[in-house]
Amino acid sequence: xxxxxxxxxxxxxxxxxxxxxxxxxxxxxxxxxxxxxxxxxxxxxxxxxxxxxxxxxxxxxxxxxxxxxxxxxxxxxxxxxxxxxxxxxxxxxxxxxxxxxxxxxxxxxxxxxxxxxxxxxxxxxxxxxxxxxxxxxxxxxxxxxxxxxxxxxxxxxxxxxxxxxxxxxxxxxxxxxxxxxxxxxxxxxxxxxxxxxxxxxxxxxxxxxxxxxxxxxxxxxxxxxxxxxxxxxxxxxxxxxxxxxxxxxxxxxxxxxxxxxxxxxxxxxxxxxxxxxxxxxxxxxxxxxxxxxxxxxxxxxxxxxxxxxxxxxxxxxxxxxxxxxxxxxxxxxxxxxxxxxxxxxxxxxxxxxxxxxxxxxxxxxxxxxxxxxxxxxxxxxxxxxxxxxxxxxxxxxxxxxxxxxxxxxxxxxxxxxxxxxxxxxxxxxxxxxxxxxxxxxxxxx
Amino acid sequence: xxxxxxxxxxxxxxxxxxxxxxxxxxxxxxxxxxxxxxxxxxxxxxxxxxxxxxxxxxxxxxxxxxxxxxxxxxxxxxxxxxxxxxxxxxxxxxxxxxxxxxxxxxxxxxxxxxxxxxxxxxxxxxxxxxxxxxxxxxxxxxxxxxxxxxxxxxxxxxxxxxxxxxxxxxxxxxxxxxxxxxxxxxxxxxxxxxxxxxxxxxxxxxxxxxxxxxxxxxxxxxxxxxxxxxxxxxxxxxxxxxxxxxxxxxxxxxxxxxxxxxxxxxxxxxxxxxxxxxxxxxxxxxxxxxxxxxxxxxxxxxxxxxxxxxxxxxxxxxxxxxxxxxxxxxxxxxxxxxxxxxxxxxxxxxxxxxxxxxxxxxxxxxxxxxxxxxxxxxxxxxxxxxxxxxxxxxxxxxxxxxxxxxxxxxxxxxxxxxxxxxxxxxxxxxxxxxxxxxxxxxxxxxxxxxxxxxxxxxxxxxxxxxxxxxxxxxxxxxxxxxxxxxxxxxxxxxxxxxxxxxxxxxxxxxxxxxxxxxxxxxxxxxxxxxxxxx
Numbered sequence: 001x002x003x004x005x006x007x008x009x010x011x012x013x014x015x016x017x018x019x020x021x022x023x024x025x026x027x028x029x030x031x032x033x034x035x036x037x038x039x040x041x042x043x044x045x046x047x048x049x050x051x052x053x054x055x056x057x058x059x060x061x062x063x064x065x066x067x068x069x070x071x072x073x074x075x076x077x078x079x080x081x082x083x084x085x086x087x088x089x090x091x092x093x094x095x096x097x098x099x100x101x102x103x104x105x106x107x108x109x110x111x112x113x114x115x116x117x118x119x120x121x122x123x124x125x126x127x128x129x130x131x132x133x134x135x136x137x138x139x140x141x142x143x144x145x146x147x148x149x150x151x152x153x154x155x156x157x158x159x160x161x162x163x164x165x166x167x168x169x170x171x172x173x174x175x176x177x178x179x180x181x182x183x184x185x186x187x188x189x190x191x192x193x194x195x196x197x198x199x200x201x202x203x204x205x206x207x208x209x210x211x212x213x214x215x216x217x218x219x220x221x222x223x224x225x226x227x228x229x230x231x232x233x234x235x236x237x238x239x240x241x242x243x244x245x246x247x248x249x250x251x252x253x254x255x256x257x258x259x260x261x262x263x264x265x266x267x268x269x270x271x272x273x274x275x276x277x278x279x280x281x282x283x284x285x286x287x288x289x290x291x292x293x294x295x296x297x298x299x300x301x302x303x304x305x306x307x308x309x310x311x312x313x314x315x316x317x318x319x320x321x322x323x324x325x326x327x328x329x330x331x332x333x334x335x336x337x338x339x340x341x342x343x344x345x346x347x348x349x350x351x352x353x354x355x356x357x358x359x360x361x362x363x364x365x366x367x368x369x370x371x372x373x374x375x376x377x378x379x380x381x382x383x384x385x386x387x388x389x390x391x392x393x394x395x396x397x398x399x400x401x402x403x404x405x406x407x408x409x410x411x412x413x414x415x416x417x418x419x420x421x422x423x424x425x426x427x428x429x430x431x432x433x434x435x436x437x438x439x440x441x442x443x444x445x
Numbered sequence: 446x447x448x449x450x451x452x453x454x455x456x457x458x459x460x461x462x463x464x465x466x467x468x469x470x471x472x473x474x475x476x477x478x479x480x481x482x483x484x485x486x487x488x489x490x491x492x493x494x495x496x497x498x499x500x501x502x503x504x505x506x507x508x509x510x511x512x513x514x515x516x517x518x519x520x521x522x523x524x525x526x527x528x529x530x531x532x533x534x535x536x537x538x539x540x541x542x543x544x545x546x547x548x549x550x551x552x553x554x555x556x557x558x559x560x561x562x563x564x565x566x567x568x569x570x571x572x573x574x575x576x577x578x579x580x581x582x583x584x585x586x587x588x589x590x591x592x593x594x595x596x597x598x599x600x601x602x603x604x605x606x607x608x609x610x611x612x613x614x615x616x617x618x619x620x621x622x623x624x625x626x627x628x629x630x631x632x633x634x635x636x637x638x639x640x641x642x643x644x645x646x647x648x649x650x651x652x653x654x655x656x657x658x659x660x661x662x663x664x665x666x667x668x669x670x671x672x673x674x675x676x677x678x679x680x681x682x683x684x685x686x687x688x689x690x691x692x693x694x695x696x697x698x699x700x701x702x703x704x705x706x707x708x709x710x711x712x713x714x715x716x717x718x719x720x721x722x723x724x725x726x727x728x729x730x731x732x733x734x735x736x737x738x739x740x741x742x743x744x745x746x747x748x749x750x751x752x753x754x755x756x757x758x759x760x761x762x763x764x765x766x767x768x769x770x771x772x773x774x775x776x777x778x779x780x781x782x783x784x785x786x787x788x789x790x791x792x793x794x795x796x797x798x799x800x801x802x803x804x805x806x807x808x809x810x811x812x813x814x815x816x817x818x819x820x821x822x823x824x825x826x827x828x829x830x831x832x833x834x835x836x837x838x839x840x841x842x843x844x845x846x847x848x849x850x851x852x853x854x855x856x857x858x859x860x861x862x863x864x865x866x867x868x869x870x871x872x873x874x875x876x877x878x879x880x881x882x883x884x885x886x887x888x889x890x891x892x893x894x895x896x897x898x899x900x901x902x903x904x905x906x907x908x909x910x911x912x913x914x915x916x917x918x919x920x921x922x923x924x925x926x927x928x929x930x931x932x933x934x935x936x937x938x939x940x941x942x943x944x945x946x947x948x949x950x951x952x953x954x955x956x957x958x959x960x961x962x963x964x965x966x967x968x969x970x971x972x973x974x975x976x977x978x979x
Contacts, residue, residue, distance in 0.1 A: 077865070115535075
């Protein structure tokens with residue numbers, strides 16, 4: 001007897017639940033490992049899943065087991081080559097693996113580190129956990145087009161597809177009991193009794209029943225007719241029984257937001273610094289796409305001129321020249337005016353630069369920001385990328401770059417404006433977290 | 446019965462026969478070839494080997510599904526727990542990196558017997574797997590006394606379904622954390638959750654559900670039995686004389702059925718403050734542990750039986766001209782990798798390979814039955830030369846477990862072939878001593894030692910619950926009987942003790958006693974956090 005069952009089409013991922021429970025269990029460690037990993041990654045593969053290694057300590061499954069060493073014991077090994085009875089063998093080194101130890105694995109080392117692969121989604125979820133765009137308030141009515149279906153009880157009308165069988169049958173049963181609709185079995189029973197009596201009559205020579213039997217037959221026939229009539233007039237399912245699942249369309253308000261990415265690509269920025277800037281924006285870009293469905297991103301890069309570019313150009317093409325920061329701000333102002341009316345959009349901006357600026361430009365930047373941009377923005381982050389060596393000098397001499405100098409007073413009075421310094425790749429992630437941490441606003445106020 | 450002798454017998458007819466007799470050609474397979482191959486295998490298994498098997502259900506799955514099944518201890522249905530997820534992600538990494546292949550099959554001791562085969566396998570592998578699992582393991586499951594006594598092949602899938610639903614329901618109702626806490630603790634005690642000597646009733650779904658309902662009803666109606674049966678307390682303990690005190694202890698032990706080797710059972714029945722659902726979860730873990738207990742005791746035999754069966758069947762197929770020489774080569778390649786035994790000084794060595802040892806012993810018994818030497822006649826007068834190899838093996842498969850099987854059937858030849866030697870490891874001595882080797886002086890000692898290595902009750906520590914201080918602070922006493930100074934793995938034992946404490950809710954003491962003198966060697970205490978804080 002053989003059954004062959006093809007299970008290949010069965011839903012896979014049966015152990016997904018187990019995996020999720022595992023992730024929950026090891027969350028703290030996984031998170032740490034993810035942060036570690038993001039520090040060392042190239043910008044282009046931030047968007048992939050990753051292998052992470054976490055310490056196996058919390059994942060230990062203990063039990064009562066014998067210790068591997070100590071005590072008096074004997075055991076058998078295969079593959080004798082030269083030993084004879086009575087030979088003495090040096091006790092193998094504790095970590096020496098195989099030889100002699102019947103349980104060869106070195107003391108639980110295998111459990112100490114645990115390596116596995118996160119999917120891209122898991123990776124990014126953990127990575128961007130607890131981050132958000134601050135102060136996402138203004139809601140545009142224009143985009144509330146999405147609706148979702150939500151259950152809203154039962155209704156007496158609807159399409160057949162939504163028929164609620166349980167409710168309908170419950171009503172039908174109640175009605176049938178209430179109106180005493182005869183059951184099929186009862187009718188069959190009556191019919192059987194009638195046939196029995198009729199057969200009895202046929203067997204008698206007269207072909208007729210005795211009087212009591214005859215009366216009984218008539219009563220039965222009347223009952224049967226009555227029952228059949230009832231059955232006919234009381235339907236099994238009546239239109240008044242039917243109930244339908246009802247759904248309600250609930251509008252899902254979408255928030256519109258736009259993020260401006262402003263980056264300095266002038267000659268004073270070394271390749272390494274540009275790389276750092278790009279890394280930051282890459283993270284930002286990824287974060288926005290992951291967390292918010294409707295976020296527009298505007299890429300603006302500038303040297304002594306500024307231009308809006310597409311994503312590809314922004315991240316991958318090179319340009320060089322002098323530095324006039326205000327051109328980028330002007331460009332942003334222009335784009336804002338053209339495409340993103342303040343009353344409909346939540347506006348965010350992040351600017352990255354090495355802090356160098358054309359000497360007369362500082363005042364203009366401050367003015368642009370203070371008067372035009374900051375009032376319109378929910379949040380404006382400025383990331384200054386400095387050389388590691390320079391950073392040391394600044395730290396010692398309290399030195400500040402031109403741009404920092406002009407921005408610092410603004411940041412002091414405006415909670416929507418943040419300044420941060422980044423000197424190496426490892427800084428990017430902490431700074432990013434700090435800028436977009438969920439409780440940032442609370443911490444500040 | 447070696448392959449060379451087979452090919453000698455069959456080389457002449459094979460060349461003259463038309464190729465159309467072959468069951469399959471090449472590596473690919475479809476459901477028809479699978480069915481035809483199965484039929485040919487079944488014919489040999491039932492008519493030549495006369496195996497007695499449950500109906501077979503062969504399920505074709507993908508490698509991903511195989512990984513899924515792997516991680517939940519090989520069961521098609523299992524409740525969710527993070528440790529299965531851990532196993533899954535680990536195996537997943539190993540598999541993807543190519544460090545570890547997947548098992549060719551998984552077989553479930555159920556009726557019908559379910560074997561999983563992977564779609565990636567070639568048809569030769571499918572034939573091997575079907576012969577191995579669907580007939581070898583299947584016969585063993587149906588006939589071995591341990592499986593007959595302890596497991597219920599008809600009910601296991603229903604029971605797992607119940608367990609899965611029940612635990613999912615608990616997670617919904619009481620939260621992941623609460624359920625995980627109980628499951629973690631129960632898993633830590635799973636090995637101590639079996640009855641070793643009295644075999645339990647077979648779990649039956651209907652009875653199980655009814656029992657659960659009754660337990661709920663009972664608990665609703667009564668208060669905790671444990672405290673109702675408290676002995677009368679004397680206000681003046683000092684007066685009580687020693688004999689009376691001892692009698693009390695005896696009474697108390699009798700009342701709780703102590704000592705109790707099944708730790709999970711004791712905790713399920715007697716923990717003072719425990720929710721019903723928590724007790725039920727302990728029971729589920731206990732039942733599953735019990736279900737696997739026979740498998741743990743028969744690894745060598747079970748695999749040996751399956752390997753012997755697949756080897757015989759494949760050779761028979763070849764003799765009949767049903768499979769080609771190329772297919773046979775592929776089979777022998779896989780087969781020899783499965784029954785490979787690394788030597789002790791090999792990097793790959795990680796203990797005896799149950800497939801290798803089992804297969805070697807089965808082949809050896811076969812050999813002794815049909816072609817005995819003088820040595821065999823001396824050592825095994827009962828079976829040597831009886832010319833009934835399959836019947837002899839079937840009798841062994843039915844009535845032994847690894848330990849007794851090795852003790853009974855391991856022959857000097859196998860010990861010589863595998864070049865076994867016995868090491869005596871005395872902790873007081875700075876070096877190890879080779880106590881016996883594969884020679885006339887050593888055979889019996891080597892065999893006894895190897896048998897003990899395969900004895901679960903020797904391999905696993907002897908743990909018992911011995912006392913509950915019911916009149917005092919409700920301290921629970923767990924005892925480890927130390928043999929030959931072999932202690933418990935300390936860190937793990939402490940963690941496990943913590944789990945017992947979590948379930949019990951009060952202090953727990955772990956005592957190690959010497960098995961000869963009964964003297965207490967050392968003690969470890971666990972105090973629950975809320976108590977230590979108070």
